[in-house]
Amino acid sequence: MPPIVHVRGLSKRFTVHKKAPGLRGSVRALFVRDKLVKDAVRGVSFEVGEGEIVGLVGANGAGKTTIVKMLAGIIHPTSGQARVLGHDPWKRHNDFRRQIALIMGQKAQLWWDLPAADCFLVLKEIYRIPADRYRRTLDYLADVLNIGDELNVQIRRLSLGERMKMELIAALLHTPKVVYLDEPTIGLDLSAQRAIRGFILEYRERHAPAMLLTSHYMEDIERLCERILIMREGEIVYDGRLDQVVRKHAGYKVLTIHLQEQVQGVCETPELAAVGEVQECNEELIRLHVPRREAATAAAHLLASYPVADLTLEEPEIGDIIERIMAAQKGAPA
Amino acid sequence: MSPRLFLHVLSVETRKLMSYRVEFWLNTAVGFLAQFGAIYFLWKAMFAESEHSIIGGYSFDEMLLYYVSAILLTKLVRGRERESALSQEIYEGSYTRYIIYPTSFFRYKYAQHLGALAPASVQVMVFGAAAAVAIGPRTLETISMTSVAMTMVIVAIANLLHFVMKAPVEGVAFWADNVWSLDVMLRFIIGILGGAMLPLDLYPTWAQELLVWLPFQYITYFPVRVLVGEVGGIDFAIGVAIALFWTAVFAGVVRIVWKRGDLQYTGVGI
Ligand SMILES: Nc1ncnc2c1ncn2[C@@H]1O[C@H](COP(=O)(O)OP(=O)(O)O)[C@@H](O)[C@H]1O
Ligand SMILES: [Mg+2]
Numbered sequence: 354m355p356p357i358v359h360v361r362g363l364s365k366r367f368t369v370h371k372k373a374p375g376l377r378g379s380v381r382a383l384f385v386r387d388k389l390v391k392d393a394v395r396g397v398s399f400e401v402g403e404g405e406i407v408g409l410v411g412a413n414g415a416g417k418t419t420i421v422k423m424l425a426g427i428i429h430p431t432s433g434q435a436r437v438l439g440h441d442p443w444k445r446h447n448d449f450r451r452q453i454a455l456i457m458g459q460k461a462q463l464w465w466d467l468p469a470a471d472c473f474l475v476l477k478e479i480y481r482i483p484a485d486r487y488r489r490t491l492d493y494l495a496d497v498l499n500i501g502d503e504l505n506v507q508i509r510r511l512s513l514g515e516r517m518k519m520e521l522i523a524a525l526l527h528t529p530k531v532v533y534l535d536e537p538t539i540g541l542d543l544s545a546q547r548a549i550r551g552f553i554l555e556y557r558e559r560h561a562p563a564m565l566l567t568s569h570y571m572e573d574i575e576r577l578c579e580r581i582l583i584m585r586e587g588e589i590v591y592d593g594r595l596d597q598v599v600r601k602h603a604g605y606k607v608l609t610i611h612l613q614e615q616v617q618g619v620c621e622t623p624e625l626a627a628v629g630e631v632q633e634c635n636e637e638l639i640r641l642h643v644p645r646r647e648a649a650t651a652a653a654h655l656l657a658s659y660p661v662a663d664l665t666l667e668e669p670e671i672g673d674i675i676e677r678i679m680a681a682q683k684g685a686p687a
Numbered sequence: 688m689s690p691r692l693f694l695h696v697l698s699v700e701t702r703k704l705m706s707y708r709v710e711f712w713l714n715t716a717v718g719f720l721a722q723f724g725a726i727y728f729l730w731k732a733m734f735a736e737s738e739h740s741i742i743g744g745y746s747f748d749e750m751l752l753y754y755v756s757a758i759l760l761t762k763l764v765r766g767r768e769r770e771s772a773l774s775q776e777i778y779e780g781s782y783t784r785y786i787i788y789p790t791s792f793f794r795y796k797y798a799q800h801l802g803a804l805a806p807a808s809v810q811v812m813v814f815g816a817a818a819a820v821a822i823g824p825r826t827l828e829t830i831s832m833t834s835v836a837m838t839m840v841i842v843a844i845a846n847l848l849h850f851v852m853k854a855p856v857e858g859v860a861f862w863a864d865n866v867w868s869l870d871v872m873l874r875f876i877i878g879i880l881g882g883a884m885l886p887l888d889l890y891p892t893w894a895q896e897l898l899v900w901l902p903f904q905y906i907t908y909f910p911v912r913v914l915v916g917e918v919g920g921i922d923f924a925i926g927v928a929i930a931l932f933w934t935a936v937f938a939g940v941v942r943i944v945w946k947r948g949d950l951q952y953t954g955v956g957i
Contacts, residue, residue: 367953427786427954450789460954462784471699478692479790
């Protein structure tokens with residue numbers, strides 16, 4: 354079976370015309386336009402299959418949203434190819450549009466001044482969903498997301514979490530085969546994040562769509578994706594299973610200690626380097642990456658050796674893991 | 688876009704506007720009274736100053752009737768522009784949803800636009816009746832069932848014409864940071880050349896003859912004259928044909944602007 358999303362050498366260059374402020378700038382802009390060129394996406398290739406949730410991660414500005422926009426047909430690529438369900442997304446064929454969904458945490462799609470119930474009815478007509486199927490799907494979706502009376506409240510009056518749930522329902526009413534989720538949990542509290550993650554998994558279970566998910570939260574990626582794409586400056590620098598990444602690159606924890614008093618030359622003591630990789634060190638604070646399995650021993654060792662005021666042991670940030678992979682990519686292959 | 692969807696969007700929009708009760712009745716009533724008052728006193732002074740009882744073929748009462756009709760019919764032609772501002776969707780990036788959803792942006796927006804007309808018609812009837820009492824029934828004698836029916840036809844066409852005339856200007860939003868000033872300019876031109884500011888009868892003959900062939904007067908002046916029973920069958924048919932011709936022309940312009948705009952659109956704000 355061919356993959357549902359198939360991308361080859363896809364690139365997007367944005368050209369921005371700089372405009373100097375003020376009237377003089379405006380007049381000048383009529384004659385000479387200073388161009389600013391930005392290669393947001395550079396020759397990426399990847400595939401997403403049926404029932405697969407692929408995580409797209411990378412720093413701000415890495416090009417994640419730009420990829421999603423191209424695959425949803427919102428913007429035209431500068432070069433390269435993408436086939437989604439056998440269509441060129443930017444031709445915006447109705448057959449294509451009836452089978453996809455786009456959910457953006459940063460941008461509402463629903464009509465702000467209508468209650469969700471009305472928005473859904475409009476969508477029912479847009480997607481021509483038969484009445485009984487519409488009823489069943491809506492009941493089911495509202496039930497899983499625990500939505501009740503909020504259906505009759507104007508979208509603009511809902512909390513961010515409630516609004517996001519409505520956006521999800523709206524996007525899935527027509528049971529799309531391809532779902533793009535761009536930062537779906539951004540800004541949500543933990544319980545809303547959890548609800549949405551559970552919901553996405555449940556939807557996958559039932560309908561096995563191809564999903565592409567971008568998120569800043571490691572938790573989202575960990576819970577939802579088996580495979581991730583790591584982007585840096587428009588390029589994909591890692592395409593592989595998530596457990597490989599975590600095993601290879603996040604086999605450590607972050608250990609931070611604050612010292613009770615300044616200790617002269619603490620950073621030069623050989624014990625530190627024996628315990629882990631020193632990330633940051635001064636006379637009051639030490640931060641180390643210690644191997645996951647030896648974290649407890651390392652902590653005990655440091656407690657015994659130094660006048661420790663406070664000690665914390667944390668999971669590494671996804672950003673750090675990404676940083677490490679990119680560093681490895683530049684030097685030797687990961 | 689299916690007729691069902693069209694009607695659905697239309698009715699949702701109508702219900703939405705009906706739910707803003709205070710704004711709906713109070714603000715529009717105040718606006719209407721202010722406009723009517725300004726015109727009343729302005730023309731009262733003009734007639735007193737000129738010492739004629741007829742200006743440009745209009746008596747004072749006829750002049751009032753002209754303006755009341757112009758204000759009310761133009762309301763039907765324009766609809767609630769704020770509600771369906773196309774440029775707003777582009778700036779806010781909500782234009783994206785019409786790319787994602789399998790539907791036509793323009794048909795959707797036009798359905799919304801028409802949805803705003805149902806409540807506007809109610810207002811027009813209420814204010815129209817009030818104004819008729821104020822002006823006096825004798826002036827209304829020329830308005831007949833036939834003229835009202837003809838007015839409904841031309842207003843429907845004018846509504847579409849106005850929509851497609853405005854759309855290319857709104858589409859400039861794909862390129863420019865602000866279309867507000869262009870919007871105001873277009874509004875002003877339509878006001879002056881369309882007869883909302885002055886009855887076109889007050890213009891020089893050559894200008895009147897020229898304006899017959901341009902789209903503007905079919906927004907206000909022509910519908911008003913149809914309403915007061917001054918346009919015969921043949922002239923009506925010619926007027927309708929000219930208005931339809933311009934509607935087609937502007938629809939073509941809209942297509943071109945949007946085709947190019949779509950290439951520019953990057954969905955800002957996502
Ligand atoms: N419409 C646009 N015009 C110009 N530059 C853009 C536009 N959209 C995004 N960019 C630039 O492209 C790069 C990638 O952006 P984006 O895809 O939004 O990143 P991400 O979603 O990974 O944070 C950024 O440097 C951004 O500034
Ligand atoms: Mg983004």
